[in-house]
Amino acid sequence: MGCDRNCGLIAGAVTGAILAVFGGILMPVGDLLIEKTIKKEVVLEEGTIAFKNWVKTGTEVYRQFWIFDVQNPQEVMMNSSNIKVEQKGPYTYRVRYLAKENVTQDPEDNTVSFLQPNGAIFEPSLSVGTENDNFTVLNLAVAYNNTADGVYKVFNGKDNINKVAVIDTYKGKRNLSYWESYCDMINGTDAASFPPFVEKSQVLQFFSSDICRSIYAIFESEIDLKGIPVYRFVLPPKAFASPLQNPDNHCFCTENIISKNCTSYGVLDISKCKEGRPVYISLPHFLHASPDVSEPIDGLNPNEEEHRTYLDIEPITGFTLQFAKRLQVNLLVKPSKKIEALKRLKRNYIVPIIWLNETGTIGNEKANMFRSKVTGKINLLGLIEMILLSVGVVMFVAFMILYCACRSKTIK
Numbered sequence: 001m002g003c004d005r006n007c008g009l010i011a012g013a014v015t016g017a018i019l020a021v022f023g024g025i026l027m028p029v030g031d032l033l034i035e036k037t038i039k040k041e042v043v044l045e046e047g048t049i050a051f052k053n054w055v056k057t058g059t060e061v062y063r064q065f066w067i068f069d070v071q072n073p074q075e076v077m078m079n080s081s082n083i084k085v086e087q088k089g090p091y092t093y094r095v096r097y098l099a100k101e102n103v104t105q106d107p108e109d110n111t112v113s114f115l116q117p118n119g120a121i122f123e124p125s126l127s128v129g130t131e132n133d134n135f136t137v138l139n140l141a142v143a144y145n146n147t148a149d150g151v152y153k154v155f156n157g158k159d160n161i162n163k164v165a166v167i168d169t170y171k172g173k174r175n176l177s178y179w180e181s182y183c184d185m186i187n188g189t190d191a192a193s194f195p196p197f198v199e200k201s202q203v204l205q206f207f208s209s210d211i212c213r214s215i216y217a218i219f220e221s222e223i224d225l226k227g228i229p230v231y232r233f234v235l236p237p238k239a240f241a242s243p244l245q246n247p248d249n250h251c252f253c254t255e256n257i258i259s260k261n262c263t264s265y266g267v268l269d270i271s272k273c274k275e276g277r278p279v280y281i282s283l284p285h286f287l288h289a290s291p292d293v294s295e296p297i298d299g300l301n302p303n304e305e306e307h308r309t310y311l312d313i314e315p316i317t318g319f320t321l322q323f324a325k326r327l328q329v330n331l332l333v334k335p336s337k338k339i340e341a342l343k344r345l346k347r348n349y350i351v352p353i354i355w356l357n358e359t360g361t362i363g364n365e366k367a368n369m370f371r372s373k374v375t376g377k378i379n380l381l382g383l384i385e386m387i388l389l390s391v392g393v394v395m396f397v398a399f400m401i402l403y404c405a406c407r408s409k410t411i412k
Helices: 002-041 049-055 073-079 140-144 247-252 364-411
Strands: 060-070 083-095 101-106 111-118 120-122 147-155 167-170 203-208 213-225 228-234 267-269 279-282 310-313 320-333 349-361
Touching: 083 349, 101 147, 213 310, 228 320, 228 364, 279 349
Parallel strands: none
Antiparallel strands: 060 083, 060 349, 083 120, 101 111, 111 147, 147 167, 203 213, 213 228, 228 310, 267 279, 279 320, 310 320, 320 349
16 A cells, blocks of 8 residues: 555656656757747748738828927028927828738849839828918828839858848949948848847847938837837937047048038938938937037927837847837928028028928737737747746645655655
8 A cells, every 4th residue: 555655656756757858858949949930930932821911910000290380480590590390290191001022032142132112002081281381391102102222132041041131232333322331331131120130239230221321220128019019229329420429430421511620419411312412311300419400490399209210029029019100291491692582690500391200010910910829829838837836836845745755654
């Protein structure tokens, strides 16, 4: 009887030990299986989850515009007063709904090239007025429709998953020809996705044709997006700093007068990218800009939450599931003897013209698919691993304690 009981206790302890060992072994094996599956599905080739969503995004993307209406033009022209502006908007368009065109795989260098057509559909229900509202600006849909961005050539990740979606060339070149030194390089992806297994410590580089440069984002926080854990990466103020604050930005300063010997910050002169037109790019309402830039303009209210740019990235796949891209277009206005309206000006202005907010969030259907095919399976595997390990350890310890107690009673 005592032997049977002791044998039963030992068998229970052995069973617990086996479950614990199996749970422990399943952890690295499960991680390898997940890694193998992810590496297969994020490659940009026909038949993968990534390719299907890459060719045509299932996310509804909207681009909102706010127009700055100058309230005192005569006063400015006559007295060089501060410019008083009032933003009008939003005027909302649905964008990025067209599939990529001319998608061509190159098996020799494992790249895929494409053209991204632009389109804009006005959304009256999300706007404060109509497209016929009276503003002295170009019709926004006309300016965007029937154009295209690219050609892009990106790595498909087939030979090296760490390069998937990374841009090889843009318009046939690896450099932009706008900036000096490394500032002219085309770095990273287009921000729609990044190589998988994103770490919080990473600096995510991406190229934006809207601002004619490569830029980067850093980790800010973890958030839950429709039941999917994502990492929020944000553009840091350092990215827009002057060379005095961030020496890495020295090659983005192209002149010394408007920039006050490269001490101004928060605005970027992209005139070389805009056929010589005096266009400056900034964050909306001159967020993170130096006081000398915003001081001549009244009516601005920079707000971190409303005016910053962020990317919400699912870290295992590297997919961007939610984003907000905010930027402001400004024009340099300075005294000119040849232009009647500018003859009496006594100072330079960087005048805000318009700011945009382009946003996109994974839809409910896509989120459900993502949870079932990616995060759900990973969470289930993790749960099984923890149950096996926990139950096994508890069984082993419990049966060994009972066995030792029985052995002690038998000896007595």
